[in-house]
Amino acid sequence: MIHDATFDFRASARRTLTLEQQALNELIDKLDVSFDHACRTLLECRGRIIVTGMGKSGHIARKMAATFASTGSPAFYLHPGEASHGDLGMVTEGDVVIALSNSGETQEITGLIALFKRLGAPLISLTGRPHSTLARYSDVHIDAGVSREACPHDLAPTSSTTAALAMGDALALALLEARGFSPEDFALSHPGGTLGKRLLLRVSDLMHGGERLPCVPAGSPLRVALLEMTRKGMGFTCVVDEHQRLVGVYTDGDLRRTLDQRGDFDLLKVDDVMTRGGKTAAPDMLAAEAVRIMEDNMITALAVVEAGCPIGALHMHDLLRSGVI
Incomplete structure (x- = not known):
């Protein structure tokens, strides 16, 4: 591939950031009663929050689980491919599942829907397609769709993963505020770093x-x-x-x-x-x-x-x- 010495890298970056910013603005407008329902379901969770996703959505799901865990909501990431080969045993009564799939048709995810239902685990989904299989069979669906990806070919997951990441933060921090989670509570899960010392030492x-x-x-x-x-x-x-x-x-x-x-x-x-x-x-x-x-x-x-x-x-x-x- 021949590199164009005249290519404007900053113009490309501005375009990407603008499109992702627009995606987040669209996300704000999509917030509705489903978000409230999801938060109440998570607050009532007697077990753990299990976050699952495949591919790029899997990376976002891992981060989402880590954010929940560090802000007072016990959570972990479940790989959907491994789930059907034994890891589904990690899901227990009282858990709540959050599934991420922009298309809502990811086979590794949709193949688990019936199993989650049989286990009695409420299913919250984040997709870009409200009429997809995952959305239709979820107990709560949050629309995290974007009008287009930041990728110039509208292919690589970019705006959609940014939107999913932001929505995960919105859920975690809504729970944090609803629980009255304090800086001292936060430090208890971060005792080894400077943050923990700053918050806990008297x-x-x-x-x-x-x-x-x-x-x-x-x-x-x-x-x-x-x-x-x-x-x-x-x-x-x-x-x-x-x-x-x-x-x-x-x-x-x-x-x-x-x-x-x-x-x-x-x-x-x-x-x-x-x-x-x-x-x-x-x-x-x-x-x-x-x-x-x-x-x-x-x-x-x-x-x-x-x-x-x-x-x-x-x-x-x-x-x-x-x-x-």
């Missing part, structure tokens, strides 16, 4: 407490506060009253301001130059929230306070080491 998991907490009594000479900052290496020290309640913090920034004012370190008390109150975090606060406080206030450490008393200290380095940022 300030109490990372803070320095006990002997590692930098703290001096109010009225202490400034030099005492500086020694405490140096020993604990947190870049600040808490200042507490006689009841161990936080009254302020003395930070590296406060030290620079003290130097600028040329104060007499032998005469100054920490109370004279500290930041009163200061920015704090609660122990049960998500670590990601603590990051936002630090970033918004351009600081690198926080006192962790409970019932008005400092119980720990959190530094930006701790958040970096943990993978939260």
Whole structure:
């Protein structure tokens, strides 16, 4: 095949993206009561959501099953070719099946319809042909048809697979919202990655407490506060009253301001130059929230306070080491 050196690749890309965008717009207009019925059927599922599809639809089905599973709806992909050779045993009472086929006539899929019915598994189909065999024998049919493929020959599955993928996301996220699925719930199925750490780690998991907490009594000479900052290496020290309640913090920034004012370190008390109150975090606060406080206030450490008393200290380095940022 001879390559045309003058071919406009970007024009081809714009055409493809425009056609696929149009396909998604058409999909929005096709949403009807069938989508509601499908969502209710999935919400009432007592088993797993089983997604099946052949060829390119199979690739979309795999992704759809993964999205359901990670957003609170137990699901897996069933290969239709393997299903008729033993894998149908994966389908149990209480499961719901979602079948993808743009034509609605894929033999590997239509050949399973009677078996799904015999097992009592509700069948939801996504096709591009509402009058196809698969659509007619489904309990719920969602029209995911497109006016044309993005392929210039209108052959290769492109717009149709994009539409099916988007409809799968729409179903999964509708269920997520209906269930009140929270970020913490999401993190439980993603504990090993950065996402899980960002969502699950709390300030109490990372803070320095006990002997590692930098703290001096109010009225202490400034030099005492500086020694405490140096020993604990947190870049600040808490200042507490006689009841161990936080009254302020003395930070590296406060030290620079003290130097600028040329104060007499032998005469100054920490109370004279500290930041009163200061920015704090609660122990049960998500670590990601603590990051936002630090970033918004351009600081690198926080006192962790409970019932008005400092119980720990959190530094930006701790958040970096943990993978939260």
